[in-house]
Amino acid sequence: MPDSPSEADFLALVEVVRRRHATLSPLGAGIITAISQGIADDSRTFARLFGIAHALVLREINLLCGPQAPIDIVRRDARTQRTYIKLTVKGDTLMAGVLDLGDNVAK
Amino acid sequence: MGKTVFIGKPSRAAGGWGALKSCGKRLLESGSPLSGARTLLKANQPDGFDCPGCAWGDPEHGSSFEFCENGVKAVAWEATDKRTPPDFFATHSVSELKTWSDYALEQQGRLTHPMRYDRATDSYVRVDWDAAFAEIAAILNSFDTPDRAEFYTSGRASNEAAFLYQLFVRLYGTNNFPDCSNMCHEASGIAMKQAVGVGKGTVLLEDFEKADAIFVIGQNPGTNHPRMLGDLRRAARRGAKIVIFNPLRERGLERFADPQDKLEMLRGGSSEIASDYFQPRLGGDMAAVRGMAKAVFAADEAARTAGRPSVLDLDFISRHTADFDAYRGAVEATGWAEIEDQSGLTRDEIERAAAVYLGAGRVICTWAMGVTQHRHSVITIREIASFMMLRGNIGKPGAGLCPVRGHSNVQGDRTVGINEKPPAAFLDALEREFDFQAPRHHGHNVLAAIGAMLDGSAQAFIGLGGNFARATPDSQLIERALARQKLTVNIATKLNHSHLMPGEVSFILPCLGRTEIDHNSKGVSQIVTVEDSMSMVHGSGGINRPASPELRSEVAIIAGIAAATVGSAKVDWAALADDYDLIRDHIANVIPGFENYNQRVRKPRGFHLRNAAANREWETPQGRAMFWSGPLPDAVEHQVARGRDGVFVLQTFRSHDQYNTTIYGMDDRYRGVYGERNVVFINPADLADLGAEAGDRADVIGRHEDGVSRVASDFRFVPYDIPRGCVAGYYPELNVLVPLSSAGDESDTPTSKSVLVSFRTKARQADAA
Numbered sequence: 001m002p003d004s005p006s007e008a009d010f011l012a013l014v015e016v017v018r019r020r021h022a023t024l025s026p027l028g029a030g031i032i033t034a035i036s037q038g039i040a041d042d043s044r045t046f047a048r049l050f051g052i053a054h055a056l057v058l059r060e061i062n063l064l065c066g067p068q069a070p071i072d073i074v075r076r077d078a079r080t081q082r083t084y085i086k087l088t089v090k091g092d093t094l095m096a097g098v099l100d101l102g103d104n105v106a107k
Numbered sequence: 108m109g110k111t112v113f114i115g116k117p118s119r120a121a122g123g124w125g126a127l128k129s130c131g132k133r134l135l136e137s138g139s140p141l142s143g144a145r146t147l148l149k150a151n152q153p154d155g156f157d158c159p160g161c162a163w164g165d166p167e168h169g170s171s172f173e174f175c176e177n178g179v180k181a182v183a184w185e186a187t188d189k190r191t192p193p194d195f196f197a198t199h200s201v202s203e204l205k206t207w208s209d210y211a212l213e214q215q216g217r218l219t220h221p222m223r224y225d226r227a228t229d230s231y232v233r234v235d236w237d238a239a240f241a242e243i244a245a246i247l248n249s250f251d252t253p254d255r256a257e258f259y260t261s262g263r264a265s266n267e268a269a270f271l272y273q274l275f276v277r278l279y280g281t282n283n284f285p286d287c288s289n290m291c292h293e294a295s296g297i298a299m300k301q302a303v304g305v306g307k308g309t310v311l312l313e314d315f316e317k318a319d320a321i322f323v324i325g326q327n328p329g330t331n332h333p334r335m336l337g338d339l340r341r342a343a344r345r346g347a348k349i350v351i352f353n354p355l356r357e358r359g360l361e362r363f364a365d366p367q368d369k370l371e372m373l374r375g376g377s378s379e380i381a382s383d384y385f386q387p388r389l390g391g392d393m394a395a396v397r398g399m400a401k402a403v404f405a406a407d408e409a410a411r412t413a414g415r416p417s418v419l420d421l422d423f424i425s426r427h428t429a430d431f432d433a434y435r436g437a438v439e440a441t442g443w444a445e446i447e448d449q450s451g452l453t454r455d456e457i458e459r460a461a462a463v464y465l466g467a468g469r470v471i472c473t474w475a476m477g478v479t480q481h482r483h484s485v486i487t488i489r490e491i492a493s494f495m496m497l498r499g500n501i502g503k504p505g506a507g508l509c510p511v512r513g514h515s516n517v518q519g520d521r522t523v524g525i526n527e528k529p530p531a532a533f534l535d536a537l538e539r540e541f542d543f544q545a546p547r548h549h550g551h552n553v554l555a556a557i558g559a560m561l562d563g564s565a566q567a568f569i570g571l572g573g574n575f576a577r578a579t580p581d582s583q584l585i586e587r588a589l590a591r592q593k594l595t596v597n598i599a600t601k602l603n604h605s606h607l608m609p610g611e612v613s614f615i616l617p618c619l620g621r622t623e624i625d626h627n628s629k630g631v632s633q634i635v636t637v638e639d640s641m642s643m644v645h646g647s648g649g650i651n652r653p654a655s656p657e658l659r660s661e662v663a664i665i666a667g668i669a670a671a672t673v674g675s676a677k678v679d680w681a682a683l684a685d686d687y688d689l690i691r692d693h694i695a696n697v698i699p700g701f702e703n704y705n706q707r708v709r710k711p712r713g714f715h716l717r718n719a720a721a722n723r724e725w726e727t728p729q730g731r732a733m734f735w736s737g738p739l740p741d742a743v744e745h746q747v748a749r750g751r752d753g754v755f756v757l758q759t760f761r762s763h764d765q766y767n768t769t770i771y772g773m774d775d776r777y778r779g780v781y782g783e784r785n786v787v788f789i790n791p792a793d794l795a796d797l798g799a800e801a802g803d804r805a806d807v808i809g810r811h812e813d814g815v816s817r818v819a820s821d822f823r824f825v826p827y828d829i830p831r832g833c834v835a836g837y838y839p840e841l842n843v844l845v846p847l848s849s850a851g852d853e854s855d856t857p858t859s860k861s862v863l864v865s866f867r868t869k870a871r872q873a874d875a876a
Contacts (some may be wrong), residue, residue, distance in 0.1 A: 053156070055156035055650045056155070056156065056650075057650065058650040058651065059156070059624065059648065059650040059651075062650065062651050062652045063624065063632075075372065076188075078183055078186070078187065078188070079179060079183050080179065080183075081182060081183065081186060084632070097272060
């Protein structure tokens, strides 16, 4: 295991998330994984780090969010649309299972 | 729990964004089979998000809105958390709301439910969608002729909404399509059709990377199309000359700090844009262009006399154009004194601009409403086209004509059939596709529609977006016109003054905005498509959840009205509303250039609608690009004003905090105005002649001689770098001064850049008292 998370590590984890939650898009799974890993907890940071248009990230977050969904919106900046997000209980549960499996996959 | 089993070092700098970003880029480039990230990064790209801010080209198609003040404001305006629910209307009567400003009305937030005006309580009350559709249909079907109804379109409407709208209206039986382009670039369409056979710009965004010189005439991109400044800035940085013709000194045209250049933003720096900045008097552009042509002909004569090659593109002129000799004769017959007097520029300035033109192998000329909103706009654009033809600057890389449109889909709406004078070929194809007989007689444009509403021959107004009452000239007349209607319907996202001028029966039908995700009955997100100023057609999907579950898309609302009004025998409206791909299939069958529409629009950046003139194919009756050889106007308004004591020529324009009739805020920071909009920009010497000082207030009096009294009350003078005899102020506040009876020759465009006015200063009022 390298000192820093490699792209392969991240992608492997995204794949596991998708396997466990088949209705998630790759982008949605990536957002959930990024929150879980402390990489990004807002839309603009995620967009910047992954080089994806902010609008596309916003769309995915809005499609994904809700109390019964894996993520929920904490707050939104009215001017920039930067949207802060968190994992819900459902999201935490999902990622808990994923990370156990992901750890095995990585090894 | 997740973070306790983190798979790597929790350092964002080391292991975070650098690696992830490069991963995305590499995978995007490689096109390798799925590994999560390829889809992660690519999945939604074809269904990008079109910035609703303006009609300038959008190469990024997803993030541009963040790097442009207009984009940020437009998205934030629509994505507001504020709401205007039925309760709001229960506590505010229409009479009360009429006293509010447009800004205050829109600040209330998004409309949430369909509403019907209740005359007994003078307020809007909630209504069911189906009940609204049924009542609208009943009234529309009660008229003796479909020509009693006017169907207005704002440039916000998508191709799908606009196509469905025109189909419904033509099935209903009329071509009454007043639309917002009647008030802005109609002159461009008409003049370019006459000159080069196509009523649209001939350049692509990529041409701005190749041009040696870019002439920007009567346009203020810093406020109206800020992303254009990025392209001008890049052109300037690589050495292209940017020549500006604008009566006002606009800071945004002189220097620009690109929000995408982080280093520049951090340092607070900016880049120079204009290499030459000329300030003609209002309406003086045509004379300035003729002067440049005269200088070009003089240079050509000098070259020939000295035995050098012609400076003209004689091959282009002989192979592609007609009426060159007549044009040369007309230009050479126009004296410098006439040119200088009408343009407001000196011969030296004009020759300097011509020298830039002569020194450039590839030239683009852009323009906007500073050119199109005069009486002589069509011939001014003919003059521009003729000037550009002298050196073959149409139909080659890095060169061409570029009218820059306003709203994000105003060009697309016309393309898909919002046209009161539809071409026969379009109607033929529409009839074949839908098996009906379309009306062939011409319908009403904006001015004709207002006239018909005022004289009673029109009895219904349906507005697909926009703020008709504020956008139109002589705005005090519009309330009278709308109030006379048996039916007014406004399809809108937010409340505005047009909704507060109800006819006998009046509805506000709230719709999704472009920023909102549009799910169909199967839960699939639908995309709409738009066409930018470069004729690029691209898809756009919403990014936010709808402001209310009661909202319907524009397409669904049109389909609902249509089904109730004309029935579904010819068109399955419900099916089209549920799957916009089906609408696009119909468009592809009806309009040339849209073949494989659904497939091509899902490619990143979409596709380019072929432009014959850009390929040097001239769809004019003569089969050639046409020079125009008429004279300059006898006198433009500033020359008329000069002969009348205390009379000025006024242009209306936008502030930096507004887009069309939408006021985002009360500031105009480029021009140094904060917290107010009732201002008049005036030359300091003119201000002194009035006996007034900066900050003094005055009523602005319309001086158009048609017997109508027009006054805009209590405006503050702001000294500004603007030619003497010319003044400027904000639209729509000053629309009360723009005469309905004054319109562009051939185009019927309101003459909002040539309004004769005088001032009644506070001091004079006191004296009079």
